[in-house]
Amino acid sequence: MPEVEILMTGAYPEWDMVDLEAKYRVHRLWEATDRQELIARVGKDVRAIATRGELGASAELMQQLPKLEIVSCYGVGTDAIDLSYARANGIRVTNTPDVLTEDVADIAIGLLLATARQIPQADLFVRAGQWGNVAMPLVTRVAGKKVGLAGMGRIGKAIARRAAAFGCDIAYFARNEHTDVPYAYQPNLVALADWADFLIVIVPGGQATMKIINAEVLKALGPNGMLINVSRGTTVDEEALIAALQNSTIQAAGLDVFLNEPKIDARFLTLPNVVLQPHHGSGTVETRKAMGQLVRDNLAAHFAGNPLPTPVV
Numbered sequence: 001m002p003e004v005e006i007l008m009t010g011a012y013p014e015w016d017m018v019d020l021e022a023k024y025r026v027h028r029l030w031e032a033t034d035r036q037e038l039i040a041r042v043g044k045d046v047r048a049i050a051t052r053g054e055l056g057a058s059a060e061l062m063q064q065l066p067k068l069e070i071v072s073c074y075g076v077g078t079d080a081i082d083l084s085y086a087r088a089n090g091i092r093v094t095n096t097p098d099v100l101t102e103d104v105a106d107i108a109i110g111l112l113l114a115t116a117r118q119i120p121q122a123d124l125f126v127r128a129g130q131w132g133n134v135a136m137p138l139v140t141r142v143a144g145k146k147v148g149l150a151g152m153g154r155i156g157k158a159i160a161r162r163a164a165a166f167g168c169d170i171a172y173f174a175r176n177e178h179t180d181v182p183y184a185y186q187p188n189l190v191a192l193a194d195w196a197d198f199l200i201v202i203v204p205g206g207q208a209t210m211k212i213i214n215a216e217v218l219k220a221l222g223p224n225g226m227l228i229n230v231s232r233g234t235t236v237d238e239e240a241l242i243a244a245l246q247n248s249t250i251q252a253a254g255l256d257v258f259l260n261e262p263k264i265d266a267r268f269l270t271l272p273n274v275v276l277q278p279h280h281g282s283g284t285v286e287t288r289k290a291m292g293q294l295v296r297d298n299l300a301a302h303f304a305g306n307p308l309p310t311p312v313v
Helices: 012-022 035-045 057-064 083-088 100-118 119-129 153-164 189-195 217-223 239-247 267-268 285-304
Strands: 003-009 023-028 046-054 072-075 093-096 146-150 169-171 198-201 226-229 251-256 272-277
Touching: 003 035, 012 285, 035 046, 046 285, 057 083, 072 146, 072 267, 072 285, 083 093, 093 285, 100 119, 100 153, 100 198, 100 226, 100 251, 100 272, 100 285, 146 153, 146 189, 153 169, 189 217, 189 251, 217 226, 217 239, 239 267, 267 272
Parallel strands: 003 023, 003 046, 046 072, 072 093, 146 169, 146 198, 198 226, 226 251, 251 272
Antiparallel strands: none
């Protein structure tokens, strides 16, 4: 039996599970009927946590694992991992950047098209037998419009390249101006929303961006504006967003992320002007295989004493 013990907070695809369980003694926390009992029983020997971006690793969990050396995250976002605790206690943290960039950028543009062109509504229109009986409502063009990006990291740049191919004007908000992109920098998010036809959110999660898309930003986006969120549910004030959708403060929204996933606010399900995705931006076979491989590569490198491929801490 493998000697190194790892604690997994949630399931990975089967191809990753098979490889991990061949190389490590894996404890499946998500399957435990009594999680605290499992941690109390095996925690003293656990040397690694394998987690997912939305599950993270709290300080409380890490404190119960005295031999913990590394947290390997399946996902790029590490806002649910207590990085301060990890740094203070010499625990390495890794994630899976780059490999999901193109797929998340694809879904951002896909959500934009689905929202503006009302693709889900058109599908229901045809299925309900309405085609030929009544006219499908006219929708909104994407090509040539003004796209504002809240965030200009790897994924933001990939989204911008796609939007540019549609002939869109592009401007962005970020903590600092990026000199390696040709797009206009706007340090004021409200001003960016006021300028944009479409506002795409791709900032990291965490305290610094908590509810950065608030009622003021939504009001500035306006009754013809649309919001696309492929970042984290925490970046949007959901109460303000639901009110804006209900009151036509904005025209529509396309959302891949939410608070309290997967038990999202039930009011979203009743709104006709929102397109909903199950946090599936990186959900392709190709990307998920690459993400799992990178998690496994980081663990293997750590336990072999080699440099980590994608360290965060």
